[in-house]
Amino acid sequence: MxxxxxxxxxxxxxxxxxxxxxxxxxxxxxxxxISLLPFYLLFINATRDKxxxxxxxxxxxxxxxNFRKLFAxxxxxxxxxxxxxxxxxxxxxxxxxxxxxxFSALTAYATHVYQFKLRxxxxxxxxxxxxxxxxxxxxxxxxxxxxxxxxxxxIPLIIPAIAAPAxxxxxxxxxxxxxxxxxxxxxxxxxxxxxxTFNTIVRPILKPAFAVxxxxxxxxxxxxxxxxxxxxNAREKYTVPLVLSAMSxxxxxxxxxxxxxLYMVLAILPVIVVYLFLSKFIIRGVALGSVKG
Amino acid sequence: xxxxxxxxxxxxxxxxxxxxxxYCIFALYPLIQxxxxxxxxxxxxxxxxxxxWGSATGAKETTTxxxxxxxxxSAVFSKDETLVQSFLNTIIMWVIGFIPQIAVSLLxxxxxxxxxxxxxxxxxxxxxxxxxNVIMASAVAFLFTCLLIRDGALYNFFGPLAxxxxxxxxxxILDKVWGTRATVGFINFLLWYGNTTILLMAAIMGxxxxxxxxxxxxxxxxxQTFWKITMPLIRPILSFVLVxxxxxxxxMYDVPSLLTLDQGNPQGKAMTxxxxxxxxxxxxxxxxxxxxxxxxxxxxILGFITMFGMDDSREKKKKRRKV
Numbered sequence: 001m002x003x004x005x006x007x008x009x010x011x012x013x014x015x016x017x018x019x020x021x022x023x024x025x026x027x028x029x030x031x032x033x034i035s036l037l038p039f040y041l042l043f044i045n046a047t048r049d050k051x052x053x054x055x056x057x058x059x060x061x062x063x064x065x066n067f068r069k070l071f072a073x074x075x076x077x078x079x080x081x082x083x084x085x086x087x088x089x090x091x092x093x094x095x096x097x098x099x100x101x102x103f104s105a106l107t108a109y110a111t112h113v114y115q116f117k118l119r120x121x122x123x124x125x126x127x128x129x130x131x132x133x134x135x136x137x138x139x140x141x142x143x144x145x146x147x148x149x150x151x152x153x154x155i156p157l158i159i160p161a162i163a164a165p166a167x168x169x170x171x172x173x174x175x176x177x178x179x180x181x182x183x184x185x186x187x188x189x190x191x192x193x194x195x196x197t198f199n200t201i202v203r204p205i206l207k208p209a210f211a212v213x214x215x216x217x218x219x220x221x222x223x224x225x226x227x228x229x230x231x232x233n234a235r236e237k238y239t240v241p242l243v244l245s246a247m248s249x250x251x252x253x254x255x256x257x258x259x260x261x262l263y264m265v266l267a268i269l270p271v272i273v274v275y276l277f278l279s280k281f282i283i284r285g286v287a288l289g290s291v292k293g
Numbered sequence: 294x295x296x297x298x299x300x301x302x303x304x305x306x307x308x309x310x311x312x313x314x315x316y317c318i319f320a321l322y323p324l325i326q327x328x329x330x331x332x333x334x335x336x337x338x339x340x341x342x343x344x345x346w347g348s349a350t351g352a353k354e355t356t357t358x359x360x361x362x363x364x365x366x367s368a369v370f371s372k373d374e375t376l377v378q379s380f381l382n383t384i385i386m387w388v389i390g391f392i393p394q395i396a397v398s399l400l401x402x403x404x405x406x407x408x409x410x411x412x413x414x415x416x417x418x419x420x421x422x423x424x425x426n427v428i429m430a431s432a433v434a435f436l437f438t439c440l441l442i443r444d445g446a447l448y449n450f451f452g453p454l455a456x457x458x459x460x461x462x463x464x465x466i467l468d469k470v471w472g473t474r475a476t477v478g479f480i481n482f483l484l485w486y487g488n489t490t491i492l493l494m495a496a497i498m499g500x501x502x503x504x505x506x507x508x509x510x511x512x513x514x515x516x517q518t519f520w521k522i523t524m525p526l527i528r529p530i531l532s533f534v535l536v537x538x539x540x541x542x543x544x545m546y547d548v549p550s551l552l553t554l555d556q557g558n559p560q561g562k563a564m565t566x567x568x569x570x571x572x573x574x575x576x577x578x579x580x581x582x583x584x585x586x587x588x589x590x591x592x593x594i595l596g597f598i599t600m601f602g603m604d605d606s607r608e609k610k611k612k613r614r615k616v
Binding site: 020035132222257271287 | 301302303304305306307308309311312313315316319320321322323324325326327328330397400401404409410412416418419420421422423424425427428429430431432433435436437438439440444445446447449450483487488491492494495515540543544546547550551554555567570571574578581582585586588589592593596
C-alpha cells in the first residue's frame with residue numbers, strides 16, 4: 001500500500017487526499033450532529049417547563065416537577081397508566097425474547113444435529129416463511145384473537161415469539177460455525193439424555209449467540225407498536241408505544257409537551273444504555289446477519 | 294458391516310414441534326384465514342361512528358359476510374380511492390427516505406473502508422449513526438411531532454417554510470402535504486442509514502484488497518475505483534438492501550401513524566396501507582384482508598428476486614473460480 005505507490009504524483013496525491021479527508025470528516029460530523037440533535041433536544045426538553053417554548057440549548061430546572069406531573073393521577077386518566085405501561089412492556093419483551101431465543105435455538109439444534117426425513121424440508125420451510133411479513137396475516141390473526149377471547153391479553157404478544165424464523169437462521173449459522181457434533185456424541189456416550197444435552201452442554205456454548213439475539217428481540221418487542229395496537233384496547237394493559245400514541249392524540253388543552261418528552265426519555269433510555277454498553281457486539285451482529293448470501 | 298445404532302430421529306421431531314405448532318396456530322392459520330376472507334365481502338356495521346380508541350367488541354354490531362369474489366382486490370387497485378392513494382403515499386414516502394439513505398450509506402461505507410483515508414474514531418461514528426436504529430420508531434416520530442408543532446423546539450426554523458404567519462394561521466410543516474411526507478422520509482432515513490452503512494461496509498470489506506491496490510498502482514481516481522470496482526462487486530448486497538428496504542417500506546406504520554395522529558393527514562396524503570389495515574380491522578375486514586394478501590404477494594416476489602439474485606452471483610463466482 002505504501003512506499004512505491006505513493007512516489008508517483010506524491011504532491012498532488014497528498015493534497016487531494018487531504019481534501020478528501022477533510023470533506024469526509026466534515027460530512028461525518030454533520031451526520032453525527034443530525035443524528036444526535038433530536039435526542040439532545042429530547043433530553044433538554046424533558047427538563048423544561050411547559051411555559052418555556054422555542055429552542056433552547058441548556059437543561060431547565062423542571063425535571064422533578066415534570067416527574068411529579070407525569071405520575072400524577074390526571075395523567076393516568078388521560079393517557080393510561082404510564083408507570084404500569086413501562087412494566088407491561090418490560091414483562092412482554094422479557095418473556096418474548098427469552099422464549100424466542102430458547103425455542104429458536106432448540107429448533108436450529110433439531111435441524112443441525114439430528115438426521116431425519118423432514119430435516120431438509122423443515123429447514124427450507126423456515127427459510128421461506130422468513131420472508132412473510134407479520135402484517136400479511138394481521139387481520140386473520142386479529143379476528144382469531146377476537147374469537148379466542150384473547151383481546152387485551154398478552155398471550156398473542158408473547159407466545160408467537162416462539163416461531164421466529166430470523167432468530168432460527170442466526171442460531172443455525174452460529175451452530176454451523178461453533179458447535180462440533182463430537183460434543184453431542186460424547187455427551188450421548190456418557191449417557192446424557194438428549195434434552196439434558198441441549199440444556200446443560202449446548203446452551204452454554206451458544207451463550208454469545210443467545211446474548212446478541214436476546215438483545216435484538218428484546219429491543220424489537222419493546223419498540224413494537226403494530227401488534228399491541230392490534231390486540232390491546234384496555235388502558236391498563238397499554239404498552240409504552242401505545243401510551244405515546246395516546247399522548248400524541250392529546251388535545252391542545254391537556255397537551256403538556258414537557259411530560260411527553262420526559263416519557264419518551266423513559267421509553268428510550270433503557271435501550272440507549274444497553275446499546276451504548278454493547279454497541280460493538282450489536283454492530284458486529286448486524287454485519288454478520290447481513291452476509292448470509 | 295453396519296452396526297445397529299440408536300435412532301435419534303424422533304428427537305429431531307420433538308425439538309421442532311414447538312416452533313411448528315406455534316407457527317401453525319399463530320401465523321399459518323391466520324394467513325389462510327386472511328386469504329379466505331379477502332375473497333369475501335366482509336363488513337362489520339357497528340352502528341355508530343368508529344371510535345378508534347373504543348372497545349373492539351361493540352354491543353350492537355352486525356356482521357355481514359357474503360362471497361365477494363375479486364371485488365376487494367379491484368377496490369384496492371381502482372375503486373376505493375383512499376386505498377389507491379394510500380398505496381401511492383407509501384411508495385412516495387419510501388422513495389423520499391430511501392434515496393438519501395442509500396447515497397449517504399454508500400458514501401460512508403466507502404470512506405470507512407478506504408485504506409488511504411484512514412478515518413479515525415470509526416467505532417464512535419458507527420455507534421452514533423447506528424444509534425437511531427435501536428430507538429423506538431414511534432418515540433422518534435412523536436419526538437418530531439413535538440419538535441415541529443407550534444411552540445415546539447424546532448418550530449422557529451421550520452414554521453416559516455410552511456408559510457407561517459399570524460395571517461396564515463400559524464402553520465407547522467406538518468400541516469403541509471410535502472412537509473409531512475418529507476418528515477416521514479427524513480425519520481426513515483435517520484432510523485435506517487446507519488444500518489445500511491454497516492451492511493454495505495461488510496460487503497465492501499469482503500472485496501479482495503488486491504483489487505484496490507492494483508487500481509491504485511494503475512493510477513485510478515477514487516471515483517473510478519468506486520464505480521468500476523466497488524459498485525459491481527457489492528451488487529448482491531445492494532440488491533439485498535434495496536429489497537429488504539422495499540419490504541420494510543411497504544410495512545411503514547409507526548412513523549406516519551404517530552406523526553399524523555392515525556389520520557394520515559393532511560388530506561390523507563400521508564396515510565400508508567398498514568394504517569388502512571389498522572383502521573379497517575373492525576369495519577371493512579374484507580378489504581383489509583385483500584391489502585394483507587397484496588402485501589404478502591409483493592413481499593414474496595421481492596424475496597424471491599433477492600434469493601435468485603444472490604444465488605446467481607454466487608454461481609458466477611463459482612464458475613469464475615473453476616476457470
